[in-house]
Structure formats: C-alpha cells, structure tokens
Ligand SMILES: Nc1ncnc2c1ncn2[C@@H]1O[C@H](COP(=O)(O)OP(=O)(O)O)[C@@H](O)[C@H]1O
C-alpha cells in the first residue's frame with residue numbers, strides 16, 4: 001500500500017505526519033519503508049536519529065527524487081506500507097507519487113494561505129485520476145488549536161471551506177498543535193511511543209481512517 005503525505009504548502013506538518021504514521025504502522029508489525037522525496041531531507045534526519053538512538057522497531061528511510069513511479073512500485077512489492085514524504089507546490093515528486101498511490105493524505109492548517117492551495121490540489125487530483133482513478137484523497141486538519149474556547153469554531157470554519165471541494169474527502173481525525181510532535185521529530189521517535197495519550201490517539205485514529213475509510 002502506497003500512502004503519500006503531500007500538499008502544495010510547506011510547513012503544514014507533512015514530515016511530522018509521515019514519520020508518525022511510519023512508527024504507528026511499524027508498531028503493528030507491518031513492514032514499512034519511509035521515502036524521503038524532499039531535498040530538505042527532514043525525514044532522513046529523523047530516520048538517522050532513530051537509528052542512532054536505537055529505537056525499536058527500526059524503520060527504513062530511503063531517499064528518492066524526481067519521477068517516483070518506478071521506485072514506489074518496486075518498494076511496494078517489497079513492503080506492506082510505503083509512506084512517501086514529498087516536497088510541496090506541484091512538485092514532480094508529488095504528482096508522480098499520486099499517480100501510483102492508494103491514498104494521498106494532505107495535511108493543512110486552518111489558515112487562509114493553506115486553504116487557498118486546495119483549488120490547485122483539486123485540479124491535480126482531477127488530472128492524476130485519469131491515470132489512477134482509485135486514488136483516495138484524505139484531507140487532514142493539522143496543527144489545530146487546543147484552546148477549548150475556539151477549537152470548535154476553528155473546526156467548523158475548516159469544514160465549511162473544505163466541503164466545497166467534492167473530489168477531496170475530509171477526514172474525521174484532527175492533529176492538534178502539541179509540543180510533543182516537535183520533540184519526537186528531534187528524537188527520532190513517534191508520538192505513539194511518547195506516553196502522550198492525546199497525540200497517540202490522533203495518529204492511531206488517522207491510521208484507522210487510512211486503512212478502513
Ligand atoms: N502537530 C504539531 N504540533 C506542533 N508542531 C508541529 C506539529 N506538526 C508539525 N509541527 C512543527 O511544525 C513545523 C513544520 O512541520 P513539518 O512536519 O516539518 O512540515 P512540512 O514537512 O510540511 O514542511 C516543524 O517545526 C514541526 O516540528
């Protein structure tokens with residue numbers, strides 16, 4: 001199964017999500033590979049930290065660039081789960097990965113600048129579905145506020161904006177803004193290993209949605 005974490009925006013939490021999903025799948029004894037297709041190499045850095053600190057389960061992180069079609073098909077034969085962290089903004093990596101993926105998970109925050117990239121995503125998805133009609137696209141609200149006074153309003157603003165994009169499915173799971181996500185990236189871990197039940201639940205819930213719709 002090929003799962004791409006991608007959007008047309010940087011800084012929305014793609015690498016954070018991809019590494020956390022990798023840990024969550026691997027902890028279910030799935031054979032996982034995380035593909036870093038972003039020249040920034042953040043996922044590679046995370047993988048190197050994980051290896052250095054000898055966290056278990058081990059997760060293979062590989063770097064691939066450019067047209068990912070052949071590379072992802074090959075990795076898909078060798079693993080149960082292929083997670084792909086792609087660079088933003090209409091990159092060759094994003095488009096080629098979408099053309100062979102089962103699911104695109106697209107994180108975005110509830111900010112006008114992020115939401116405005118949805119039009120472009122819808123057009124890309126429309127074009128890619130000519131090649132890959134079964135591509136599933138799951139929009140994921142990332143870095144949501146934990147402030148109880150405004151979190152409901154933020155979620156409803158997000159839902160109202162997103163529901164106009166018919167080809168893109170809005171997921172029920174939400175990733176909140178939590179320091180633990182930052183700590184985990186620098187330590188080479190995932191939040192399900194951190195003892196923070198709220199963050200762990202967020203990732204497990206998203207994993208459930210990816211697997212079971
Ligand atoms: N849920 C979260 N809560 C708090 N900080 C987050 C969360 N997700 C990501 N971040 C932080 O936001 C920044 C961008 O995240 P990153 O995963 O690198 O995004 P991208 O890969 O889309 O550029 C990083 O500093 C990261 O630690």
Ligand SMILES: [Mg+2]
Nearest residue numbers: 014015038042
């Ligand atoms: Mg990144």
